[in-house]
Structures are given as structure tokens and as C-alpha cells.
Amino acid sequence: xxxxxxxxxxxxxxxxxxxxxxxxxxxxxxxxxxxxxxxxxxxxxxxxxxxxxxxxxxxxxxxxxxxxxxxxxxxxxxxxxxxxxxxxxxxxxxxxxxxxxxxxxxxxxxxxxxxxxxxxxxxxxxxxxxxxxxxxxxxxxxxxxxxxxxxxxxxxxxxxxxxxxxxxxxxxxxxxxxxxxxxxxxxxxxxxxxxxxxxxxxxxxxxxxxxxxxxxxxxxxxxxxxxxxxxxxxxxxxxxxxxxxxxxxxxxxxxxxxxxxxxxxxxxxxxxxxxxxxxxxxxxxxxxxxxxxxxxxxxxxxxxxxxxxxxxxxxxxxxxxxxxxxxxxxxxxxxxxxxxxxxxxxxxxxxxxxxxxxxxxxxxxxxxxxxxxxxxxxxxxxxxxxxxxxxxxxxxxxxxxxxxxxxxxxxxxxxxxxxxxxxxxxxxxxxxxxxxxxxxxxxxxxxxxxxxxxxxxxxxxxxxxxxxxxxxxxxxxxxxxxxxxxxxxxxxxxxxxxxxxxxxxxxxxxxxxxxxxxxxxxxxxxxxxxxxxxxxxxxxxxxxxxxxxxxxxxxxxxxxxxxxxxxxxxxxxxxxxxxxxxxxxxxxxxxxxxxxxxxxxxxxxxxxxxxxxxxxxxxxxxxxxxxxxxxxxxxxxxxxxxxxxxxxxxxxxxxxxxxxxxxxxxxxxxxxxxxxxxxxxxxxxxxxxxxxxxxxxxxxxxxxxxxxxxxxxxxxxxxxxxxxxxxxxxxxxxxxxxxxxxxxxxxxxxxxxxxxxxxxxxxxxxxxxxxxxxxxxxxxxxxxxxxxxxxxxxxxxxxxxxxxxxxxxxxxxxxxxxxxxxxxxxxxxxxxxxxxxxxxxxxxxxxxxxxxxxxxxxxxxxxxxxxxxxxxxxxxxxxxxxxxxxxxxxxxxxxxxxxxxxxxxxxxxxxxxxxxxxxxxxxxxxxxxxxxxxxxxxxx
Numbered sequence: 001x002x003x004x005x006x007x008x009x010x011x012x013x014x015x016x017x018x019x020x021x022x023x024x025x026x027x028x029x030x031x032x033x034x035x036x037x038x039x040x041x042x043x044x045x046x047x048x049x050x051x052x053x054x055x056x057x058x059x060x061x062x063x064x065x066x067x068x069x070x071x072x073x074x075x076x077x078x079x080x081x082x083x084x085x086x087x088x089x090x091x092x093x094x095x096x097x098x099x100x101x102x103x104x105x106x107x108x109x110x111x112x113x114x115x116x117x118x119x120x121x122x123x124x125x126x127x128x129x130x131x132x133x134x135x136x137x138x139x140x141x142x143x144x145x146x147x148x149x150x151x152x153x154x155x156x157x158x159x160x161x162x163x164x165x166x167x168x169x170x171x172x173x174x175x176x177x178x179x180x181x182x183x184x185x186x187x188x189x190x191x192x193x194x195x196x197x198x199x200x201x202x203x204x205x206x207x208x209x210x211x212x213x214x215x216x217x218x219x220x221x222x223x224x225x226x227x228x229x230x231x232x233x234x235x236x237x238x239x240x241x242x243x244x245x246x247x248x249x250x251x252x253x254x255x256x257x258x259x260x261x262x263x264x265x266x267x268x269x270x271x272x273x274x275x276x277x278x279x280x281x282x283x284x285x286x287x288x289x290x291x292x293x294x295x296x297x298x299x300x301x302x303x304x305x306x307x308x309x310x311x312x313x314x315x316x317x318x319x320x321x322x323x324x325x326x327x328x329x330x331x332x333x334x335x336x337x338x339x340x341x342x343x344x345x346x347x348x349x350x351x352x353x354x355x356x357x358x359x360x361x362x363x364x365x366x367x368x369x370x371x372x373x374x375x376x377x378x379x380x381x382x383x384x385x386x387x388x389x390x391x392x393x394x395x396x397x398x399x400x401x402x403x404x405x406x407x408x409x410x411x412x413x414x415x416x417x418x419x420x421x422x423x424x425x426x427x428x429x430x431x432x433x434x435x436x437x438x439x440x441x442x443x444x445x446x447x448x449x450x451x452x453x454x455x456x457x458x459x460x461x462x463x464x465x466x467x468x469x470x471x472x473x474x475x476x477x478x479x480x481x482x483x484x485x486x487x488x489x490x491x492x493x494x495x496x497x498x499x500x501x502x503x504x505x506x507x508x509x510x511x512x513x514x515x516x517x518x519x520x521x522x523x524x525x526x527x528x529x530x531x532x533x534x535x536x537x538x539x540x541x542x543x544x545x546x547x548x549x550x551x552x553x554x555x556x557x558x559x560x561x562x563x564x565x566x567x568x569x570x571x572x573x574x575x576x577x578x579x580x581x582x583x584x585x586x587x588x589x590x591x592x593x594x595x596x597x598x599x600x601x602x603x604x605x606x607x608x609x610x611x612x613x614x615x616x617x618x619x620x621x622x623x624x625x626x627x628x629x630x631x632x633x634x635x636x637x638x639x640x641x642x643x644x645x646x647x648x649x650x651x652x653x654x655x656x657x658x659x660x661x662x663x664x665x666x667x668x669x670x671x672x673x674x675x676x677x678x679x680x681x682x683x684x685x686x687x688x689x690x691x692x693x694x695x696x697x698x699x700x701x702x703x704x705x706x707x708x709x710x711x712x713x714x715x716x717x718x719x720x721x722x723x724x725x726x727x728x729x730x731x732x733x734x735x736x737x738x739x740x741x742x743x744x745x746x747x748x749x750x751x752x753x754x755x756x757x758x759x760x761x762x763x764x765x766x767x768x769x770x771x772x773x774x775x776x777x778x779x780x781x782x783x784x785x786x787x788x789x790x791x792x793x794x795x796x797x798x799x800x801x802x803x804x805x806x807x808x809x810x811x812x813x814x815x816x817x818x819x820x821x822x823x824x825x826x827x828x829x830x831x832x833x834x835x836x837x838x839x840x841x842x843x844x845x846x847x848x849x850x851x852x853x854x855x856x857x858x859x860x861x862x863x864x865x866x867x868x869x870x871x872x873x874x875x876x877x878x879x880x881x882x883x884x885x886x887x888x889x890x891x892x893x894x895x896x897x898x899x900x901x902x903x904x905x906x907x908x909x910x911x912x913x914x915x916x917x918x919x920x921x922x923x924x925x926x927x928x929x930x931x932x933x934x935x936x937x938x939x940x
Contacts, residue, residue, distance in 0.1 A: 129205065129223050134267050135232055136177035136203065137164050139220075140191045143336055145180040145343050146202045146222040147326040152178070157215040158189035164265075165206070165216060174206035176218075177226060177268055180340050194266060199228045200344040203268070225271040225343065232265035273322055276348040282321050285352040289328050292359040296331065299366045303331055321348050328355040332362040407443060410452060411435050414459045422464025427619050431458055454556060457563060457617060460571045466625065467575040469534055471502040476532035483528040484521055485662045488914075489649055490514065494529050497627075509577070509623070511604045513585065513630040513643075516651030517764075517887075519701020522631040526581045535627065536573035540565045542600075543584030546591030551599040553616035563616040566603055566623060577625035585642075586632030597639050604628055604645045652886040653700020653768065655893055657916055659693050660686070662702050667709045675713040682716045684709075684730045691732040695742035698894060700768070700887065712738045749835070752865055756857035758936075760849030761870040761892055761900070762841070763884030768891030770868055771834060773846065775853040778829040788825060794834035797842025803872065804832055807850035810875055814851070814929065815858055824858040845882035847873035848901070851929060852936055863936045868892045869901040877929040881905030886913055889921070898922055901932050 139154065139161070146152045156162060168174060179201035181191065191197055203226045208219035276282065297303045329342040338358060345351040390408075414435065423431070434455050441448040470476060476498055480491045493512065501508045514522040523539070530537035542550075554561035562568075569580055588597045602608045603623070611620035630646060632638060654662065668684060697705040715738045716728040730738060749772055750757060756775040761768065778791070790808045792801055812825040832850065834841055848871040856863050870888055872880040881903045889910065892900050898920070902910055904927040910918070926932040 129203075130175070132270070133175050133203065134229075134269065135265060136175055136226070136268055137161065137168065137265050138191065138194075138197065139176050139178050139204075139218075140181045140186075140189065140197050141178060142181055142184050142187070144330075145198075145336070145339050146178045146204060146220060147330045147343065148202065148222045148224055149323060149326065150222050150330050151207065152204075152220050152222070153217065154220060155215055155217045156189040161189050162211075162216045165209070165218070166211065169206065169209055174209075176204050176206060176220065177228075177266060178202045178204045178220060178222065179228070180336060180343075184336060194228050194231050197228075198340050198344070200271060200340070201226055201228070201268075202343075203270075225273075226268040227271045229267045229269050232267050271346070273348055273351075274346045276321070278321075282349055282352065285349065285356060286321055286324055289324055289352060289356050289359060292356065292363055293328060293331065296359065296363050296366055299363075299370050321352055325351040325355040328359050332358040333365075334358045334361065407439055411438065414455050417459040418463065421462070424463070424620075427458065427463065430619055431455065434458070450556060454616075457567070457571070458619070461567065461617075461621065462570060462574045462576055465575055466577045467535055469501060469577070470532065471498060473498055473502075479532040480525070480528055483531075484525050485665060486654065486658055487521060487525055487651065490525055490529075490651065493647075493649060494532065498533065509606070509609075509625045509627055511606065511628045511630070511646045513632065513638075513646040513648045514651050515586075515632050515635055515648055517653050517700040518633060519699065519703030520651050520653055521702075522651055523581060523583060526579065526629045526631070529627075529629070530579040533579065533627070536575050536578040537581070538569040538573055538578050539581040539583060540569075541583040542596060543587040544589050545596045546589040546593055548594030548596055548599045549615070551596050551603060553614040555615050556618075561616055563614050566612060566626075567614050567617060567621065569626075570621070576622065577627070579627045579629065582628060582630045584632065585630040586634055586637045597642055601641055601645065604630070604642065606645075650886075653890055654702060655890050655917055656690065656693050659697070659702055659705055660689055663689055663693075663705060663709060667702065667706050671706075671710045671713045674710070675717045677713055677717050677720065680727065681720055682713060682728045682730070684712065685732075687732050688730045688735050691735055691742075692739065695744050696739060698744055700890070708739050753862060755860050755862050756853055758849050758852040758856060758863050759868040759897070760846050761868050761888035762843070762845070763887050768884060768887030768889070770891050770895045770897070771841070771846075773849045773853040774833045774835065775850075775857045776831050776833075777857070778831050781824060781827040787829060788827060789829040791829075791831045792833075793831070794837050795840045796834060797840065799844055800834075800842050800846060803844050803847045804850050806875055807847050807873060808854060810873060810877060810929070811851050811854040811858070814877065814933075815855060818933075819859070822858060828858070830854065830857070843882075844872040844880075845870050845884075847871065848879060848926070848929065848932055852932070855933070855937070859937070861937060861939075864899070864938070866897060867899040867901065867936065868895075868897045869932065869936075871901070871903040871906075871926065871932075873929055879903045879926045879929060879932065885909040886917070889913060889917055893917060893921065899924070899935075901926055901935060903927075 139156070141152075141154060144152075156165075165176070168176075179197035179199075181197055183196065186196070202222040203224050204220040204222045206218050207221045210217040293303075325342065325348065329339055332339075338354075342351055342354045342358070345354060394408075414431070418428075418431065434451055438448065438451050438455065441451060473495055477491070477495060480494065484491075497508065497510060514525075516522055526539070527537055545551075549564065551564045551566070553564040553567065566580075569578060570576065582600075585600075588600075590597070603612060606624065609626070610622050610624040612623045613620055635643060635648060672679065672682065692708055693705065696708055712730055716725075716730075719725040719728055736742070750759075753759065753772075758773050760771050760773055762771050763769075778789075790804070792804050796804065808830070815822055815825060832853070834846070848869050851873055852863055852869065870882055870885075872882055874880060885902060885906045886909070889900065899922040901924045904925045907925050910923060910925075924931070924935050926935075
């Protein structure tokens with residue numbers, strides 16, 4: 001009976017807590033026979049219900065007593081003394097409840113409200129929502145907040161939070177605070193601080209609880225808005241609940257209701273909406289919200305369930321603006337911040353306006369969704385209908401014996417490709433014939449695969465398709481100047497090509513060939529030309545190619561046969577007028593599979609490529625609209641017939657000023673971007689750039705210069721990352737730290753040429769260069785054994801050896817006329833050497849230089865200093881024109897030569913040179929060697 005009385009006392013406290021919106025907690029629990037419950041009224045005195053029992057078991061009373069956070073109980077001890085009366089008086093007090101009902105009635109009513117804890121999941125009994133319940137556990141959720149009168153199913157797995165929920169449920173306090181996390185990426189059930197969640201949340205009731213040991217599933221019912229006041233401190237509750245300071249020994253004892261960290265509980269306060277009057281604005285907003293909700297429900301059936309729940313709640317929910325705003329916001333799939341803004345808004349009209357805005361966005365999304373859904377359904381329905389009809393047709397044909405296998409799809413695909421193309425009649429006849437053949441072949445046969453691949457190539461070619469060409473000359477000039485510095489000959493030729501196309505109002509084709517040293521931009525400018533002309537770009541290299549099939553394709557009888565590069569280009573670019581770059585045309589090989597250079601004759605012949613016949617396709621293909629650009633380093637190895645079909649444009653090397661401009665405008669910005677270095681962090685001075693060009697990068701192109709600039713920025717980036725330098729300045733003094741020691745220590749081999757040594761100019765595949773011709777006596781001319789002879793070294797070719805013999809003969813004749821008393825050549829054994837010995841040399845343009853060196857040796861007079869020459873000399877002294885004037889002039893300027901002698905026949909070539917190359921250069925034109933002699937030896 002005492003145990004039952006204890007249960008009755010506990011249940012009465014729970015009932016008081018529920019009806020009076022006040023927490024119940026254990027005031028005294030000294031042993032198992034003395035239990036005291038205290039209920040805190042908001043603004044009234046404390047009431048004590050005490051019942052002593054001889055034995056209290058956890059199995060009978062599974063309750064963990066906990067001190068609630070409330071104000072201190074003033075005068076509680078005095079009331080406690082008065083409440084401890086004898087057993088008879090207490091029995092009489094216990095017979096009636098605070099509301100005047102008898103003990104039996106209370107017990108009978110309490111049986112209905114008893115909490116069931118017998119299974120893994122249980123439902124909490126329906127209770128009245130307390131108006132004030134400040135201390136609640138925090139359940140942090142992601143994405144969508146909970147709105148009042150809405151239910152939400154959540155699942156938690158945090159052990160501390162689950163333990164707290166279990167104890168709250170057993171205490172009859174199934175109340176929680178549901179708050180939205182600020183960081184949506186945080187997946188935990190608990191948060192470390194109140195700053196991790198939004199301050200405004202929902203006071204919710206745990207309607208259903210399913211405990212699965214390792215996780216817990218809760219069905220929450222939102223009731224009202226609450227706002228976090230502060231973080232809940234349990235130590236304060238202990239002192240406030242008792243009203244007196246506890247002894248030190250008692251504080252050290254473990255408390256039964258201690259909650260382990262990191263669980264977060266907060267002190268909250270109710271958040272009331274601002275008072276409002278039902279004016280015209282609010283009524284209009286309500287009507288628009290209801291209309292928008294109806295439109296959404298009509299378009300999306302998923303919202304009908306939520307609407308039915310609303311209608312079950314009664315008309316009052318629709319008529320009440322606050323509930324209507326919450327309902328509308330809960331229907332949407334808006335962002336978390338927007339929904340939280342609705343939750344935090346206290347002004348009803350503003351809340352309705354925010355909800356209406358979200359509903360309108362949702363309506364737009366639902367409308368678009370329905371539109372897309374209808375389109376997809378119509379497409380699927382049409383496709384399915386077509387598929388069914390096709391399958392039925394196939395079955396009918398198969399039954400009638402008209403068709404063995406499914407080949408219609410393949411044929412339809414090929415027909416679809418050429419439906420809108422302008423296919424020549426001859427080609428269309430071949431396609432139709434092959435399609436007819438394909439329909440009778442077995443799809444597992446080898447011939448079927450060959451025919452299908454052949455049709456695939458035939459129908460993939462863009463018959464009659466042209467890209468729209470750019471006829472704007474100013475725009476083309478701007479693009480060409482933007483990508484490349486110099487190269488005026490090429491740019492002018494492309495602009496002429498555009499002008500002709502514009503006047504003819506048609507797409508033109510042409511075959512150009514850029515010849516020049518490596519690294520001057522032959523291939524890269526071709527890409528810029530394609531961009532300037534608005535043509536598709538395709539490039540392939542023929543360097544080392546030995547198979548004719550690479551150009552004209554394989555026969556279809558071979559396994560793995562495919563068309564040549566020209567047809568592959570058309571398929572890839574899908575246009576009949578692309579720009580095709582054929583690289584390394586001067587390095588085509590020749591093997592047992594044929595001569596590719598001869599195969600290029602048809603491809604690059606303007607009169608023949610309009611009907612180019614590929615071995616694989618075996619139908620004529622029009623390539624007359626294609627702009628072919630070939631590149632090479634020399635023309636000597638290009639066959640004559642192939643040269644005759646191309647317009648050759650010589651691309652010369654760059655001088656120091658051009659290299660410096662290219663480096664500043666193109667190479668340095670590209671290298672800076674590639675290395676990730678800021679402009680303010682690395683600075684290459686002009687003097688350092690000039691030293692880099694002179695001492696490291698003397699070649700005609702800029703490829704080596706680009707490598708050195710990239711190397712500088714890589715090393716500078718390393719210093720910046722290692723924080724050894726904040727800013728790096730490259731000067732001539734520290735340049736070697738970035739690119740190593742200089743490759744060229746001096747500009748020339750001789751600062752001052754001695755007798756018998758003269759500087760000449762030569763052309764190479766790498767550009768122009770200077771070279772010295774050295775002549776010396778093998779032994780003294782005064783000796784008795786001295787006999788006239790001539791010996792040459794330096795890996796001279798056959799042509800250059802002949803030039804040396806001609807120069808030796810002419811020098812003896814010239815000296816005998818001008819200095820009859822000089823008998824040097826009668827006894828001199830002369831040795832001529834052209835350094836460097838490891839470099840092969842050939843060509844006739846060294847004739848004047850060899851004659852000058854022999855005369856200088858014979859007269860024992862040094863030639864004029866700082867002079868260089870070029871030109872072929874005949875036996876009669878005529879100075880004949882030579883090639884490579886621009887490269888030779890650039891080489892002379894690069895080596896600091898201020899005076900050059902050029903054949904009179906090359907005057908026109910020199911006058912075509914840019915002004916910056918000719919500037920500061922003293923030039924003499926020699927028609928006869930006597931003109932050169934007076935310049936070289938003015939004292940004679």
C-alpha cells in the first residue's frame with residue numbers, strides 16, 4: 001500500500017505539472033523510504049506532497065529524479081516542517097487531490113495516463129501543452145525547420161541525447177526544442193554551443209518514440225515558437241531548487257540526474273507574434289496565399305496530403321493568418337535561410353508576405369516541372385508508340401520472309417546524315433547501292449562490317465557544308481597582330497587572300513608553304529590564320545612518313561582499312577573549307593610502300609584536288625575550298641614538282657630587337673601565367689633580357705628563348721615559395737644564377753682580324769651566321785723547297801671547294817695586275833681553313849671572302865675591321881648574286897658588324913628589309929671584285 005501511495009503521489013505531481021504548466025522534481029531523496037516531490041507554480045507558493053514508503057524499487061517506479069531550472073524557493077524549509085505530520089493526518093491529506101477528487105478517482109484516471117515502458121517503442125499519452133516550459137533539450141536539425149502544428153519524423157543516434165529523451169519521457173516531460181543548424185554540412189545530432197543553431201526554434205512534443213537501442217526515432221509535433229535566452233547551467237538549478245547551500249560532502253556525492261556532456265540544454269522563452277488587426281491588406285494576403293496553395297496543389301498531387309491534414313484541423317487554421325503563413329511556408333522547398341526567416345518573423349503581415357513570395361517561387365518551379373514532365377511523357381509516349389509499331393512491322397516482315405535481321409536502324413542512320421547535305425549525284429548513287437547491298441547481307445558476315453564502315457565514312461563527310469568565312473580585313477589584321485610579332489610577309493599574303501575572297505564573294509582555296517628556320521612561328525601563325533579566317537583548324541605532320549596510304553588511304557580489301565589524312569580532316573572538322581597544316585613537308589621519307597611526296601602532288605594541285613580520289617572512298621571529293629599551309633625549314637629537300645604547286649613564303653629569323661619585343665609582349669606574360677607568379681613578384685630588366693638574347697639565345701627563332709624565360713620563372717617561383725625572396729629581380733649580374741653560365745662568351749672569334757683572315761656571311765637552316773675564312777702559309781716563301789699549292793680544310797663541300805679554287809686562280813690574276821712586283825703566289829704553299837671544323841659547309845657565296853683572305857695574306861695587310869661580305873666570284877672577277885640576304889644581314893647585325901658588302905644583284909633584296917634591320921648599317925653593293933677591293937683595302 002505504501003508503494004502504491006508513492007506512485008499516487010508521483011502521478012499527482014505529474015498531473016500538477018501538466019495542468020499548471022510547472023515542472024515537478026524531487027525535493028528530497030535521502031533513502032528508499034522517504035520521497036518528497038515539489039511542484040513549482042509560476043507565481044504561487046510551493047506545494048509539497050510527501051509519502052513515506054518502507055521500500056521503493058526501480059522496477060516498480062522507473063523514475064530518475066531531476067532538479068528543474070526554476071527560481072529559488074523562499075521559505076520552503078518552514079513549509080516542509082509543517083508538512084511533516086503524523087501518518088493519520090497525511091493519509092487524510094492524500095485522500096484528496098488538489099482539484100478535490102478522491103484518491104480512487106485519481107488512481108483510476110492515472111491508470112489511463114500511465115507511461116508504458118514495456119517495449120522498444122512506445123507512444124506518449126496526450127497531454128496539455130504547458131504555456132511556460134523554459135528548460136528544453138536541443139534537437140538540432142538540417143535543411144527544413146519545423147513549423148507550429150506540423151509534425152516531423154527524425155532519427156537520432158547520439159547516446160547522450162537518447163538517454164536524456166528516455167528520462168524526460170519517463171518523467172512525463174516529452175518536450176524538446178527543435179532548432180535549425182546554421183551549418184547544414186554538420187551531420188551530428190547535438191551541437192557544441194548555442195551559436196551553432198539559429199536562436200528561434202519550435203517547442204515540440206514527442207508524440208511517438210521508437211527506441212532501437214543504438215538509435216531512436218521520434219515523431220515531433222510543433223506547438224509554438226521559442227527563442228533561446230541562454231545556455232542551461234545545471235549547477236544553478238541545484239542551488240535554486242533547494243534554496244540553501246549544500247554541504248561540501250553532499251556536493252561531492254554523485255547526483256542521480258546528472259547529465260553527461262556534450263549534451264546541450266538551453267533556457268528558452270516564448271516568442272509571441274505581434275498583435276495585428278484583420279485589415280484589408282492581411283485579408284488580401286490570405287486570399288492570395290490560399291489561391292497560390294490551390295494552384296500548387298492542382299499542379300502537384302504530392303501537396304494534397306498536406307492540404308488534407310490542414311482541412312482536418314478545421315477552418316480556423318485557414319482563417320488564422322499566423323497559421324496560414326506557417327502552413328504555406330512549410331509546403332515549399334525553399335532554402336533553409338528563407339524558411340528560418342519566416343519562422344523568426346514576428347509581424348504577421350510581413351510573415352504572410354514572405355510566405356507568399358516563397359509560394360510564388362514554388363509555383364513557378366512546379367509549373368516548369370509539370371511542363372518538363374509533359375514534354376518527357378509526350379516524347380516517351382511517341383517513342384514507345386513508334387517502337388511498338390516498328391517491332392510489329394519487323395515481326396510482320398519476318399513472318400512474310402521480307403527481312404531476316406534488324407538492319408533498318410543502320411540504314412536510317414546513314415540516310416539521316418545525308419538528308420540535308422548537298423551530296424553529288426555520283427556519290428549518292430554509290431551510297432544507295434551500298435545501302436541496298438547492306439540490306440541483303442547477314443549482319444554477322446565480314447562483308448556486312450566492311451560495307452557498314454564504308455557507308456559510315458561516306459555519310460560522315462560534310463558534303464556541301466562550309467563554315468562562314470570572315471571577310472573583315474581589319475578584324476583579321478587585328479587577330480594576326482595580336483598573336484604574332486613581325487612576319488609581315490605572311491600577314492600581307494593572308495590579307496590579300498581575304499581581299500580576293502571578298503571580291504569574288506566565294507570561299508577560296510590555296511596552297512601556301514612557309515619556309516624558315518625553327519622557332520620562328522610557322523606552325524603557330526597557321527592557327528592564328530585559321531582564327532582570323534574563321535575556319536576550322538586541322539594539322540598533321542608528314543615528317544618521316546613513308547606510306548602513301550597515309551595520304552591517299554588504304555584499299556577497302558585490307559583489314560583495318562581507313563581513308564587518308566585529307567578525308568579524316570573533313571570528317572573531324574565537319575566542314576568542306578578547313579585550314580589544313582602539313583608540317584615538315586621538307587622531311588618526307590620514302591620507303592617500299594611508296595613515295596608520299598608524289599602522293600601530295602594530287603592533293604596540293606589546285607587543278608586536280610577538286611576531284612581528289614581517295615583509295616578507300618573511291619569517289620571524287622572536292623578539296624578545292626581547303627586552304628593548305630605547308631611548313632618546312634629548307635626548300636632543297638622538297639621535290640621540284642611539289643615546289644611548283646605551292647606558293648613559297650620565306651620566313652626569316654628575328655634580330656635582337658624583335659626577340660626582345662616578342663619576349664616582352666608574348667613569352668614573359670605566358671610564362672608568368674603558367675608559373676603562377678604575380679607581375680609584382682618577378683621583374684626581368686631590359687638589360688637582363690638583352691644579355692639573355694646575346695649570350696644564350698642567338699638562334700634565329702625564339703623557341704630557345706622561351707625555354708630560358710620559363711626556366712627563369714620556375715626558379716623565381718621556387719624562391720618565392722621557399723620564402724627566401726619576396727620579390728625577384730633578374731639583372732645581368734644575377735642572370736647566370738637562373739640560366740647557368742653564358743653559352744657565347746664573346747660576340748666574335750676575332751676582335752681584330754689579322755692578315756689572311758676575313759669575315760664572311762653564311763646562310764643555314766637555323767638562319768644566318770657569320771664565319772671566318774682563315775688563310776696561312778704552310779712554310780716560308782723564301783725557302784728553296786717552297787712550291788705553290790693550295791690546301792682546304794673545315795669540312796667544305798664540293799661547291800665550296802670549287803669556289804676556293806676559283807678564288808685562288810682569280811687572286812693570283814688580280815695581284816699580278818695590281819702589284820706586278822709581288823711574287824707571293826709563285827712560291828706560296830697556302831692553307832685555307834673555315835672554322836668550325838665539325839660543321840659541314842657548302843655553297844658558292846664564300847668566293848669573295850676567300851679571295852679577300854688570300855689577297856690579305858699575300859699583301860700581309862689586315863682587311864678593314866668590322867666588315868663582313870658575301871657573294872660568289874667568277875674567274876673574271878664578277879660578283880654574282882646569292883640568296884639569304886635577310887638572314888645574313890640579321891646575322892651581321894647580331895654579331896655587331898657595322899659594314900657589309902653585298903652583290904649588286906641583291907640590292908632589291910636588301911631594300912625590302914625592314915628599316916630596323918638596315919638602321920645603322922653601312923652597306924656597299926659590289927658588281928665587280930675591284931669595288932670590294934677598294935672598300936676592303938682603302939690604303940691600297
